[in-house]
Amino acid sequence: MWYYKIHRNLNKKVKPIIWTRYHSIVADRQWQSVVGLEVHAQLNTESKLFSGAENTFGGLVNNCVSLFDAAIPGTLPVLNRKCVELGVKTALALSCRVNEVSTFDRKHYFYADLPAGYQITQQRAPLASDGVINFQVFTPGVHKKPYKKSSKIKQIQLEQDSGKSLHDDELKRSLVDLNRAGVPLIELVFEPDLEDGEEAAALVKELILIVQRLEACTGRMEEGALRVDANVSLRRIGQPLSTRTEIKNIGSIRGVAGAIRHEIDRQRSILESGGTILNETRSWDATNKVTVAMRDKEVVQDYRYMPEPNLPPLRVNLKTKNDTQDVISVPLIQDQIPELPEDTRKRLVQEFQLRPEAAIQLVNEPILLEYFLEISANKERNPTKVANLLLNDLLTALNQNKVNIDHCPVTSKQLIELSDLLLQKKINLDMCRQILDELVHNADEDISPSRLLKEKGWSMITDEAELTKLCIEVLENNPKLVKQYKEGKKKVYRALLGIVVKSSENKIDMAAVSKIMDDLLKK
Template sequence: MMSNSKVIKCNNCNIVICEVLAYVQNKLDVMDEESLMRLCVTSFSEEEIESAKNLLFDSITTTRRKIARKREGKSQRDLADIITLFKETDPELVPIFVARELHKLPPISFDHLDASKLLKDILLLQNEVKIIKDSYVTNKQLDDLKLHIEQCNYQTLDCTITDLPQNTEKQNVAVTQTLAGCRELSEDTPSLSYAECINRSVALSHTSTHVEAPTAVSTQAQRRRESPERGSILPARSIPQAISGSENVQPDKEKNEWITVQKKKPKYKFAGSKGKAASEVDMKFKAAELNIPLFISRVAKEVTDSDIADYILSKTQTAVTLKKINMQKERNYNAFKIFVPHHKLAMFLDDSLWPEGQLNRSTWVFTPGVHKKPYRKSSKIKQIQLEQDSGKSLHDAELKQSLIDLNRAGAPLIELVFEPDLEDGEEAAALVKELVLIVQRLGACTGRMEEGALRVDANVSIRRPGDPLSTRTEIKNIGSVRGVAGAIRHEIERQQTILDNGGRIINETRAWDATNKVTIPMRDKEVVQDYRYMPEPNLPPLRVNLNTKKDHNDVLSVPLIQDKIPELPEQSRKNLIEQFELRPETAIQLVNEPTLLEYFQCLTSDKARNPTKVANFLINDLTTVLNKRKLDADDSPVTVKQLKELTDMLLSKNINLEICRNVLDELIELSDSDVSPLRLVEEKGWMLTSNEAEITKLCTSVLENNPKLVNQYKNGKTKVFKALLGILSKSNSKIDMSVASKIMEGFLKK
């Protein structure tokens, strides 16, 4: 026997003593993963679970990398790694884990089981058994089938081409249509070219997709189906061959290849550049003023548009346009949309500008790959209500049955209901993301939608401009922030399709199917009376003081609470933009990932590091490497000390971006906090060289081997300069390209 303080393993057999792994290995086939993880987390310590995970990875030969989990929910994610590794590995290669201290193994009671899931599994098994029974044939049917097959063996089937008159007739129809198309074009429009006639005849014959064409035509049709390019046309010689219907026609491959017609969008030469000349007061030629919508609410009924405009003009010396918002329900206050200049947005977001008690809040909306630039959007909170979770409904459309999960019954909930101020799924996703960040900053909950800490129900209705809101549908079963955007986008498209086809939207509740990216019906929407709202006698009225910091026994001071809470996401974004001069989209991406924001704050504590370059490094390079490894930023094994050393090498141009990503990949692979990036670069020989003599020699070699590109550059085609630098980089990726670019440019200008 081999033993240490934590592990006992037999040298002569494949048996290892570990209570956690023995329990998981034994119960994995009889319990669902969620219940098993919940039971293990409550029965074993965090150290025991982490030690079991390390032991499992050391005991099994696997290509899966061991990830060092961190932060809240560490034990759950470690258990998920253990379960995944057990499932992926051949049981013959897994040791037999046994328990020595049996009292540590938790008993399984009914409270630890998901009764609704068990019932659903039973129903699925019953349904599968019924399908199997319906699929089998009886012995009598099997004997009849055998007899029929034996009879068929003694019969002969005489088939000739003359037995298919119907197909021949269809072939003639197809050929006649093609000929008619050419004849009509040639007679009615004699000025058309032969190629135009051919194109139209192809279009006419292509509409007859239900008829069978002769061999030559079917060959061309097959090429049409296989061609991936849109806008492709058949060559001129293929049409006479198709019309002839001859099976012996062998098309000339070189002349009958597809011709790809592709229209390239011209690049705008001045895209992304801005003018810098100062505009004088009396100058008529000037840039357009970009306005951003800002929403204000709780405006007194007697206040008019001109009163607000005059107030803003006196405070900011800026003339703005206003638009009153028509509320769905009558309120004792008004709301307005104000269009403010983009460059003065920070001034309008300052709370000191607005009268006391006036509300104006907005959320940044920006999704990389969807929006080119971020913009602000606000949504008013209609009400906040306290609830108790009553359970969860599980609907199975295939079995046409519903089950109820009561495991969370009685759990306290806070529900926030927003006004219908948002216009698409991305805006709703941005609002949900902002709420997640706020509750995480406040420590109210983890905000993880996948764990059920925060749930979102989306109500969607569409209307034409000026019309009232139409019938709405509610979407449930949304499990992620991106799921919010996808569910709303699909529901908007679904409702638009129904209305365009003359249909009617019904008031219903639908579920989001994240796998198929569609919403599916669940039930008819209940009316308000069916919810049976009732007051809770154990909850006294909540009275708040919005003006002063005086707190009383029965009155809460909102300004006093505001001073105690930590910095909220909006303030963090504002500080990043003002203090570090970051672009809004960069600040948004940093704040949306708390771990990246923590890295940024640590790296920029040294003012010698450029904040913009540090932010780009974290958002582009670190995130790219983590995504390739399918890791979240929370699970990154790279330490702040390693990032500081790596960014210093990158900013001092000792390494380039390609080498930087290679180093990050190595650090993640090793998952060792003691590894020095500088020592790793030196051992791998990745340090850049700035030796001008060596770089000059390489530049000379590239120019001599590419005389065509050199002549194009000297004839005015300066874009080939990037191509020359690319060739130089491929020949030696360990040179300082900034030095190489200057040397190369100097050679070309001689």
């Protein structure tokens, strides 16, 4: 019944309430959704896949274009060794079988930003096959607890990116920027092992973390460095799958979750009203939060694949660490693979006794993880408290100052000092938060938290005599409350403490004051 309502809302383009709709799928149990991803990741190399032109984002238009990238007649592709290394590295990190011999193919279609009229890719014999990605699904607010999920990888292939077309509807002109033409990509084809958008988003997040660890890809979805296509289809429990649709080029992690969620709902509403799903390509409209059919993809293309005759088969050495200019040693690359996110999470739980949620959150923010490991290198610091400091307080301070975590101005030296002040109870949490706010706000790496304390006069009153004096003052000034307390109204105790805190300008350690207060009130 209320599903109908949502559907109507959707038609009115009212922004839907996200989590209710999400749970609707799980709740009604009638439908099963199946999601598979294809991810394109730009490889983090100096130059392009087959040419010496610079591989960079945001360069001056048409300024990173070699003759080959513009498909000038007579030019030939020369495979960039670094791309193969990064492709193999990613494949190994995802437990793929690296193929001893892989080959390149031409995929033909006419488009203004594809100067050669074909894309060089690896359709028949890809670089690597049969891998798996294991990840945790945990979106605070959606999931109460994290759960494990994995998706099989069918293949990883090397291919060229296309250029970019810009259409000016007013002047009826199209402009082409070829800076991206020929940029190295790996395409990762996942099996349809997922059930919903959140799982897909978690997979993508994990993949980004992995390629970032490997330094294979910047993972910056906002720059198009990693792009996601999602295949979505539905079935009634026990029935065969209905026709699938493909959502192309989703450009953010939340977009992945949103687009798939929307597409599942859209398909289900069609199926429930007896309609049929068209096998089509759709795009995600992130502003209106709907998927829409792509007009230029309506006709099914025949790509007329053909082996690329200008590139000999790519051979790699799977057995030995003998590396030559033409044949890359896979075991040598295996040795270079760093600790992967899943292992880090395990280590955080085992070595530092963190809760799995905290481990997931820390690993999800590589900068926080770095801080954490640096601060917690000294085992005397309580890891859970350190994690809380970072995940709650630092993030809050950043949010309040509208600073992106990637540009966090606080140094680990400052954080170490700050956490020591907090853990040794030289400051309370409140002061700690204010200091963090100052540190983020000032963005000055030379400011030390203790100096800041002094400057602001925020040092804690630790002297017991002084604290006792403070408490006595409060008791004397509030005879009513004391009277109430003594008559058995224990609630006012908190109020009394509050007054102490206030009168001390927030410079006391609550635990210590509470003890003193207890003693005084017992008298």
